[in-house]
Amino acid sequence: MTDEDVDKVLQKTSRAASQVDPALLSGIADSINSSLRPVRPLPPTWILTGELAVICAAVAMTAAARTGFYGVEKLGLWERVLIFSTLAILVWMTGKEFVRQLIPGSRQPLSVGSILTIGSAALLGVFAMVFRDYRTDHFISAGIACLLTGLLLAFPAACMSGLLLRRGFAVNPVAAGLGGGALAGLCGVTMLELHCPNFQALHVLVWHTAVLPGSAAAGALVGWALYRRSSAE
Amino acid sequence: MNSADNLNTLMARYQAGDCAAVTALVECVGPQLHRFFMAQTASRSDADDLLQETWLRIHRVRHTYRPSEPVLPWFYAIARRVRIDHHRRASRTTALERPLEEVSDAAATLPSEEAHWEELETLLAPLSESQREILRMMKVAGMSLEEVARATSCSVGSVKQKVHRAYRNLRERMTAMGPKRGSSRGLS
Secondary structure, X not given: OOHHHHHHHHXXXXXXXXXXXXXXXXXXXXXXXXXXXXXXXXXXXXXXXXXXXXXXXXXXXXXXXXXXXXXHHHOOHHHHHHHHHHHHHHHHHHHHHHHHHHOOOOOOOOOHHHHHHHXXXXXXXXXXXXXXXXXXXXHHHHHHHHHHHHHHHHHHHHHHHHHHOOOOOOOOHHHHHHHHHHHHHHHHHHHHHHHOOOOEHHHHHHHHHHHHHHHHHHHHHHHHHHHHHHHHO | XXXXXXXXXXXXXXXXXXXXXXXXXXXXXXXHHHHHHHHHHOOHHHHHHHHHHHHHHHHHOHHHOOOOOOHHHHHHHHHHHHHHHHHHHHHHHHHHHHHHHHHHHHHXXXXXXXXXXXXXXXXHOXXXXXXXXXXXXXXXXXXXXXXHHHHOOOOHHHHXXXXXXXXXXXXXXXXXXXXXXXXXXXXX
């Protein structure tokens, strides 16, 4: 038995004559035609990704401007370049993946889960390189304050991103929620790096990085809840 | 102009609000999607429901199609998702509704047609769900590796690997069943 033999059997069994009722097809066409309006196709992925990146930057900068740029002022030049270029790359990658989730049948070289893993690992690596103060003063209280601030800031970023990419996500709402949550989480991390003057390594490694998976998990939960609600209707 | 170009043009006209393009698109893609669903459910009534639900969803997200992108993966990604949603909904209610479903399915599907699709399902039964799905897309829908990869959100390498494993499983199974299998499929 060769692959060609298997192929022949598959070809033979899959060529079953399946006639669709013409009335069904004309019913579908009539139903669509009754509510047909012209729509504008989505703009290119890079434009939507750019808009998402602008939203993230604007939300993080606005929040940091209100609370103070204490963190970024304490950082050296190369530390600023390393941290914020990493965040910019991650925002671009995650935004691109979030946009791809909107488009059925789009090419997806990396899954949202892979990007989340890569993003968390990249942040841990950069933070471990930059921050060398290994004290743990007020580890829990200061940490929870930063985590909550990051997550709270992720909320408006997620809402604005969702508003930009509304009317879609026909394929996988949970993965879309994960992507949107991860993008909003990166916005929260960016704001913390601009604002938080606590440079203790463990604080940054644990609590700042936790904003990313925390926000992504919240996004996936929202996607799942919306999916359950729509499938129950 | 080949079939794919024709579908791309029809989709662009559909987005522009052309009623004739909708009718042509439904008549062109509808039977393909119906076959895709028949290959999975072996029930005409289920396939009809899935086809209608798929077109409703296609209509809702028609703005997400870009004329520069291949059109078949776009259709099949939506159809695949509708099938998954339907399967999940059905599995939540199967325990209560199964006897009625069986009665309606038996009445709704022509015996020879049902037997044909069930034959395909029996053949693919030992494979994993993802392997079955990929073979159905390739053999029933006639899609390329690249198109299947897009429709299933996988890489082309992953699709190739699944096809390779599926063929190996089928080859081993058919070899083990030998002449009995061959005669039942008209291979001997």
